[in-house]
Amino acid sequence: MTTTPETDPGPIRQSARAKRATRIADAAAGGWKLVAVKILALGVVDAIAIFALFVLVRGEDWLIAGLVVAVTLLVNWIYFSRGKLPAKYLAPGLIFLAIFQIFVLLYSGYIAFTNYGTGHNSTKADAVNSLLLSSQNRVADSPNYRLTVLEQLGELSFLVTEPDGSVSIGGEERPLKDVNNAQLEGGVAVGLDGYTTLGFQDILGRQSAIASISVPLTDDPNDGMLRTPDGSSAFLYTSSLDYNEDAGTMRDKNTGITYSDIGTGAFTSDNGQELLPGWKIEVGLDNFVRAFTEESIRGPLISVTVWTFAFAFLSVFTTFALGLFLAIVFNDKRMKSRKYYRIIMILPYAFPGFLSALVWAGMMNQEFGFINTVLLGGAEVPWLTNEWLAKGSVLFVNLWLGFPYMFLVTTGALQAIPEELTEAATVDGAKPWAIFRFVKLPLLLVSVAPLLISSFAFNFNNFNLIYMLTNGGPRDVSAGVNVGATDILISMVYKVAFVGANRDYGLASAFAIIIFILVAGIAIISFRRTKSLEELN
Amino acid sequence: MTTTTQKHDPVVVVGHPRRSFKRWARETGWRHIIGVIMSIFAAFPLLYVFSASLNPGGTLVTANSLFSSFNFGSYVDLFNRPQQPYAAWFGNTLLIGGISSLGTVFLGALAAYAFSRMRFIGRRVGLLTLLLVQMFPQLLAVVAIFLLLSGISEIFPAIGLNSQIGLIMVYLGGALGVNTYLMYGFFNTVPSSIDEAAKIDGAGHARIFFTIILRLVAPILAVVGLLSFVGTTSEFVIASIVLIDPDKQTLAVGLYQFVSQEFSRNWSIFAAGAVLAAIPVMTLFLFLQKYIVGGLTAGSVK
Numbered sequence: 050m051t052t053t054p055e056t057d058p059g060p061i062r063q064s065a066r067a068k069r070a071t072r073i074a075d076a077a078a079g080g081w082k083l084v085a086v087k088i089l090a091l092g093v094v095d096a097i098a099i100f101a102l103f104v105l106v107r108g109e110d111w112l113i114a115g116l117v118v119a120v121t122l123l124v125n126w127i128y129f130s131r132g133k134l135p136a137k138y139l140a141p142g143l144i145f146l147a148i149f150q151i152f153v154l155l156y157s158g159y160i161a162f163t164n165y166g167t168g169h170n171s172t173k174a175d176a177v178n179s180l181l182l183s184s185q186n187r188v189a190d191s192p193n194y195r196l197t198v199l200e201q202l203g204e205l206s207f208l209v210t211e212p213d214g215s216v217s218i219g220g221e222e223r224p225l226k227d228v229n230n231a232q233l234e235g236g237v238a239v240g241l242d243g244y245t246t247l248g249f250q251d252i253l254g255r256q257s258a259i260a261s262i263s264v265p266l267t268d269d270p271n272d273g274m275l276r277t278p279d280g281s282s283a284f285l286y287t288s289s290l291d292y293n294e295d296a297g298t299m300r301d302k303n304t305g306i307t308y309s310d311i312g313t314g315a316f317t318s319d320n321g322q323e324l325l326p327g328w329k330i331e332v333g334l335d336n337f338v339r340a341f342t343e344e345s346i347r348g349p350l351i352s353v354t355v356w357t358f359a360f361a362f363l364s365v366f367t368t369f370a371l372g373l374f375l376a377i378v379f380n381d382k383r384m385k386s387r388k389y390y391r392i393i394m395i396l397p398y399a400f401p402g403f404l405s406a407l408v409w410a411g412m413m414n415q416e417f418g419f420i421n422t423v424l425l426g427g428a429e430v431p432w433l434t435n436e437w438l439a440k441g442s443v444l445f446v447n448l449w450l451g452f453p454y455m456f457l458v459t460t461g462a463l464q465a466i467p468e469e470l471t472e473a474a475t476v477d478g479a480k481p482w483a484i485f486r487f488v489k490l491p492l493l494l495v496s497v498a499p500l501l502i503s504s505f506a507f508n509f510n511n512f513n514l515i516y517m518l519t520n521g522g523p524r525d526v527s528a529g530v531n532v533g534a535t536d537i538l539i540s541m542v543y544k545v546a547f548v549g550a551n552r553d554y555g556l557a558s559a560f561a562i563i564i565f566i567l568v569a570g571i572a573i574i575s576f577r578r579t580k581s582l583e584e585l586n
Numbered sequence: 587m588t589t590t591t592q593k594h595d596p597v598v599v600v601g602h603p604r605r606s607f608k609r610w611a612r613e614t615g616w617r618h619i620i621g622v623i624m625s626i627f628a629a630f631p632l633l634y635v636f637s638a639s640l641n642p643g644g645t646l647v648t649a650n651s652l653f654s655s656f657n658f659g660s661y662v663d664l665f666n667r668p669q670q671p672y673a674a675w676f677g678n679t680l681l682i683g684g685i686s687s688l689g690t691v692f693l694g695a696l697a698a699y700a701f702s703r704m705r706f707i708g709r710r711v712g713l714l715t716l717l718l719v720q721m722f723p724q725l726l727a728v729v730a731i732f733l734l735l736s737g738i739s740e741i742f743p744a745i746g747l748n749s750q751i752g753l754i755m756v757y758l759g760g761a762l763g764v765n766t767y768l769m770y771g772f773f774n775t776v777p778s779s780i781d782e783a784a785k786i787d788g789a790g791h792a793r794i795f796f797t798i799i800l801r802l803v804a805p806i807l808a809v810v811g812l813l814s815f816v817g818t819t820s821e822f823v824i825a826s827i828v829l830i831d832p833d834k835q836t837l838a839v840g841l842y843q844f845v846s847q848e849f850s851r852n853w854s855i856f857a858a859g860a861v862l863a864a865i866p867v868m869t870l871f872l873f874l875q876k877y878i879v880g881g882l883t884a885g886s887v888k
Contacts, residue, residue, distance in 0.1 A: 138700035149759020
């Protein structure tokens with residue numbers, strides 16, 4: 050690095066000079082454009098972070114705010130300090146990886162230990178609020194409160210003139226507060242400094258938003274809420290439920306039944322009736338216990354797991370067998386026009402997979418599909434609605450989708466096997482089958498084994514095919530969860546979490562964790578087999 | 587069709603005058619028969635969907651008479667359905683797929699450069715972790731991704747649920763992993779003497795990376811970009827839970843819902859949509875198939 054090493058008095062000094070020289074060279078070579086880009090990019094990141102902090106601090110989300118500060122400082126430190134080259138190159142990818150791959154997996158682990166799902170979405174305070182809101186009835190002898198709708202920063206407020214003439218303002222989850230500087234018009238408050246008064250047209254335009262607002266009369270939700278049917282007068286609504294904060298119980302005023310918090314994430318009466326919505330609680334191993342002991346869940350879980358393995362294995366096996374067969378058939382130099390066959394046979398691989406599945410679903414339709422009406426002359430074979438036929442159809446369509454890939458890969462691998470081996474075996478008197486079985490196949494398997502494993506992993510989670518072709522069906526009616534005969538684990542997770550009225554995030558995450566453990570097991574075994582780790586470094 | 591005539595091609599016989607038809611059939615003739623059968627098997631569903639798309643107002647039933655009409659009406663109808671904004675889906679898919687694959691290539695190349703050219707503490711562990719992480723697809727954490735994004739959208743609606751930026755960010759979370767590994771292998775094949783020569787000439791690390799290395803590894807960048815583009819455009823699970831407004835959805839989500847709502851009725855419109863959706867991906871694929879297959883095998887065998 051240094052041009053005059055012999056004049057340096059000592060090794061320490063020399064390395065310091067060398068470092069400085071590198072630094073100068075680096076700075077000189079980088080050019081002002083790169084520096085400008087770097088500063089601009091960091092400026093954008095910091096601006097977003099500061100905006101985020103502003104919002105977070107206003108919402109009092111201290112934990113997330115702390116994380117944002119830490120990550121922003123880290124990023125600035127990495128890019129503004131000298132050296133730390135590896136970090137500079139790795140940081141952007143690692144940040145995304147950390148949030149959207151590693152964190153979400155850990156978060157799934159946490160959700161698996163909660164009852165998160167429909168009816169258990171939020172905190173207890175939110176649940177109490179929405180219960181009181183949803184059971185509101187207009188008080189029969191409610192006085193008429195004169196009302197003006199105001200807007201400030203996109204948020205609507207009610208300016209209320211009470212029957213006794215006093216004026217107050219409030220909004221959604223903001224109880225009424227007295228104000229004394231309102232503009233009055235005929236004894237009714239019509240405006241307030243800093244707020245915009247909504248005109249008649251505005252009220253008409255935002256009718257549904259205004260009608261859904263309920264303003265608490267006081268801090269105690271039991272006192273009731275103000276709601277307006279028309280935007281000009283409000284009435285008192287009270288809830289038929291009565292919340293006792295000290296005891297933590299809900300009492301239905303009409304029936305007199307008391308619902309109490311017994312630790313299940315919802316107010317429950319003595320005879321087991323639940324008031325929904327409830328709230329999110331940690332339920333420990335409940336989801337896993339349910340998955341393994343409740344017969345209506347355990348049964349489907351086991352059969353789905355077995356089918357997932359069978360599907361993945363058979364898919365790899367059938368596509369590989371067909372692909373290899375074709376590779377052998379077309380790996381003959383005497384044959385003409387191999388190129389054209391190759392292009393046509395690659396088409397299924399090039400066609401987007403989700404579309405293929407949808408097209409096949411149409412062709413296999415029981416009443417109108419091409420296969421039944423044309424090929425089978427009007428037979429009504431339930432390709433996708435009979436349990437076993439559906440499984441066969443899924444494998445068949447996956448064969449169509451997957452054989453071109455195996456064909457391409459095995460062709461490559463076959464051609465890479467040296468000709469001499471075949472010649473030597475022929476000289477030794479081996480028959481073609483023996484050459485294939487004892488010479489080519491072992492060599493081929495060595496080179497394609499990693500591909501077979503990754504193909505297995507891909508099919509293990511081949512959601513698109515299953516969901517688009519059969520939707521997991523035909524549905525298993527005896528199951529306690531929404532699963533069918535062709536569902537694989539990942540489509541079961543999706544259906545339990547997102548399909549239908551009853552979403553159960555907790556149970557779905559528990560299933561995901563089970564898959565995680567299965568996949569980890571497969572990963573460890575396959576790593577040991579392929580010894581791909583040895584090649585690292 | 588060319589393949590069937592090939593079977594009786596006199597040139598074949600003339601080219602090998604001593605080879606009898608019997609011998610020809612035994613040596614290559616049966617291969618052609620298999621080739622024809624497999625070609626029909628491979629191409630038929632695609633012909634079927636293309637024929638269905640040329641039959642305006644067609645249903646599943648009318649689609650069964652192949653190529654009974656030849657009319658591009660369905661392609662016009664496709665763009666005139668306010669409930670199913672196909673043009674928007676198409677644009678969204680290209681946009682999301684394009685940005686995600688560019689981001690994936692960039693992030694992956696940065697990481698691969700660091701792993702290939704620098705020696706630092708945690709390098710080996712980092713490579714091993716990437717290998718492990720790629721075994722666990724993001725799909726597994728789909729519930730957590732949904733809840734994370736719905737949490738984010740309470741604070742920043744712009745990058746939370748129902749936002750394409752949010753979706754792209756989720757996809758970028760999977761940028762490292764298999765891609766980095768593929769690129770890492772390729773980066774190693776570029777001799778480091780090139781870097782050193784540039785360094786002696788006074789180039790900094792950034793200049794070496796952006797102007798020298800990136801150009802030398804362009805083939806692998808193309809492969810990774812294409813694979814990630816193809817993967818993103820047909821991704822359904824995460825896109826279906828993140829994108830809620832029809833205007834924001836991608837082709838995979840939109841076409842699936844379109845089909846599941848009115849399965850047999852508007853089959854020709856769906857078919858037209860499918861044909862159009864497949865064109866960009868298939869074109870890329872057929873042109874670049876050599877590189878893709880090469881990249882696939884190279885990356886996985888490493």
